[in-house]
Amino acid sequence: MRRAATAALVLGLGCGPLVAVDADSTGDSGGQPGNDDRGDDRPGTGPAPTGSPTAPDDDGDPDDEGPEGEVDDGWKPDFPSGPPCSEAFFTDCYEAITFAGYESEVLLVAVHDLGGDGWPELVVLGEFWMAVHPGVVGGWGEAEHAPHALASPSAIAFGDFVDDMNPDLVAIQPPYEALFVEAGNGQNVFYLPTYVDTPGLPVQLRVGDLDLDGADEAIATLADGPLVVVHEFAEASPELELVESPVWQSEALELGALQLGDSAYDLLVSGVSGDQVLLGLASYGEAVANQWQVQPFVAGAVGLTARNFDGDGAVDIATASWSDTRALLHHWEPNGTFFVSAEVQLGDATLAAVGGRFGPSALGLVAIVDGTPTVADFATGLATPLAGPPIQGPVVAVDINGDGMDDIVAPARDGLGVVAYLSHA
Numbered sequence: 001m002r003r004a005a006t007a008a009l010v011l012g013l014g015c016g017p018l019v020a021v022d023a024d025s026t027g028d029s030g031g032q033p034g035n036d037d038r039g040d041d042r043p044g045t046g047p048a049p050t051g052s053p054t055a056p057d058d059d060g061d062p063d064d065e066g067p068e069g070e071v072d073d074g075w076k077p078d079f080p081s082g083p084p085c086s087e088a089f090f091t092d093c094y095e096a097i098t099f100a101g102y103e104s105e106v107l108l109v110a111v112h113d114l115g116g117d118g119w120p121e122l123v124v125l126g127e128f129w130m131a132v133h134p135g136v137v138g139g140w141g142e143a144e145h146a147p148h149a150l151a152s153p154s155a156i157a158f159g160d161f162v163d164d165m166n167p168d169l170v171a172i173q174p175p176y177e178a179l180f181v182e183a184g185n186g187q188n189v190f191y192l193p194t195y196v197d198t199p200g201l202p203v204q205l206r207v208g209d210l211d212l213d214g215a216d217e218a219i220a221t222l223a224d225g226p227l228v229v230v231h232e233f234a235e236a237s238p239e240l241e242l243v244e245s246p247v248w249q250s251e252a253l254e255l256g257a258l259q260l261g262d263s264a265y266d267l268l269v270s271g272v273s274g275d276q277v278l279l280g281l282a283s284y285g286e287a288v289a290n291q292w293q294v295q296p297f298v299a300g301a302v303g304l305t306a307r308n309f310d311g312d313g314a315v316d317i318a319t320a321s322w323s324d325t326r327a328l329l330h331h332w333e334p335n336g337t338f339f340v341s342a343e344v345q346l347g348d349a350t351l352a353a354v355g356g357r358f359g360p361s362a363l364g365l366v367a368i369v370d371g372t373p374t375v376a377d378f379a380t381g382l383a384t385p386l387a388g389p390p391i392q393g394p395v396v397a398v399d400i401n402g403d404g405m406d407d408i409v410a411p412a413r414d415g416l417g418v419v420a421y422l423s424h425a
Contacts, residue, residue: 093424094408096388098415103129103145109409109418111398112158114167114188120398121188122409124418127151132188139422149193150180153393159207159216161233168233169220172202179205179218181233196238200225204253210265210284216399220267221250227287246280246292246362247271252304252319268317270301277301279317279330279338295337299323303353303395309363316341318355318378320367325349327365327376327383344376344383352393356406359384366406368393371413373421388418399423 027168102265104126113120119135121197122143131146133140153171161168166186173180178197182190200222209218210229218230225248231239250271263382266286271279279297309316309329317330317338325348331341350367358364359377367374369383371390376383397406405423412419 006195029392030054032215070165093405094386094421095424096386097139097420098412098417099124099133099143099150099420102126102131102417105415106411106418106422107152108156108394109396109411110156110158111396111400111409112167114184116186120400122418125156141422149182153276155205157205157207157218159218161216161218165213170207172203172220174201177201179220179228179230181218194233196230196240198222198228198240199242202228203250206253206255208255209263214390219253219267219272221245227267227269238386243267243287244289246289246294247273247278251301254304254306257304268304268306270297270304302351303355303365303367305355305365307355309355318365320346320349320350320353320365322349327353327367329378342378342381344378344381346374346376346383352395354395354397356397357399357404358406362405365397366397366408368395368410373408373410386421388421391419
């Protein structure tokens with residue numbers, strides 16, 4: 001069953017491009033000097049990080065010359081000296097950096113290489129605004145602010161939906177039963193969104209080139225219904241594909257080549273079916289009701305992350321649970337079943353989590369426990385709270401400084417900024 005609908009959404013901002021961050025140092029919206037839409041000529045304005053690091057000397061450009069003629073490669077945290085990062089001194093492995101001074105409450109953060117230069121940008125969204133911190137060596141520079149069409153998106157993701165090698169933005173905007181996409185031009189400029197109606201309220205959102213045609217698809221779980229796959233956003237009438245799911249009220253979604261040995265994308269979803277919490281796995285293209293591998297799962301699971309965590313060639317699933325305060329590692333067997341191979345007691349409920357290269361073993365999960373980022377190391381069974389400002393979900397895990405451990409980025413719990421916990425392996 002397929003259906004499609006699309007239309008331009010203006011939301012009171014008029015027609016034309018929306019600028020996320022200037023493409024050059026003149027502060028103009030279209031890359032041409034002199035047509036500054038912000039009413040000033042101040043390049044590189046916006047919040048700078050606070051705390052132990054210092055801001056870049058100008059606009060975060062890693063090629064800028066510093067005061068002594070040396071190349072300024074951006075701010076870096078002053079990690080404590082002394083014992084190396086280890087189990088005994090794990091709290092010394094992260095340094096908290098705070099970004100503040102945004103226009104209003106921070107709703108979402110994302111990390112993505114918007115310019116294709118290998119240095120991912122930090123994207124911050126609030127109510128009708130977006131701020132982009134350019135990527136520099138070891139972190140991010142000062143942000144550029146711009147208006148944004150969406151009032152309060154609940155989830156965003158980036159992908160190349162128009163097959164032009166430039167990242168585009170897709171978003172969920174409650175209470176609309178639709179997916180919104182903003183085409184990007186590769187210079188941090190995003191255009192007014194179009195939308196595709198969905199047969200229910202989208203909840204979780206992922207992006208991938210499911211059909212291997214060179215253009216990404218957006219896939220979303222619905223609050224009550226099937227999975228939705230949107231093809232060909234660039235066309236006048238995008239295709240909307242409905243994929244029957246074994247669960248409803250979906251709590252988590254994962255997407256990727258989970259079954260080693262093939263190149264197909266696989267869909268992994270957890271949610272409720274009747275009075276059971278189920279985990280379902282199926283290869284895209286074969287994801288029909290009788291081909292899902294389904295089994296009981298942990299109630300209240302959040303932060304579903306699927307990858308080969310322990311290096312044994314099999315897929316593992318890391319998740320936390322707000323219902324029984326555990327972080328769990330589920331091991332996938334070739335017969336399609338999962339079993340809990342490791343668990344860590346978190347000590348309190350959690351509402352956001354993500355698995356990754358955390359802890360001394362780089363095999364773990366970070367969960368937000370009462371506002372505190374807490375690293376659960378599946379190899380040691382230890383849960384370690386990190387010292388720093390409290391945060392709230394959603395949380396992003398990505399290796400920014402190239403040390404082999406994932407860094408943690410999330411909105412501050414008071415909503416007034418963004419906190420980045422940068423690792424030190």
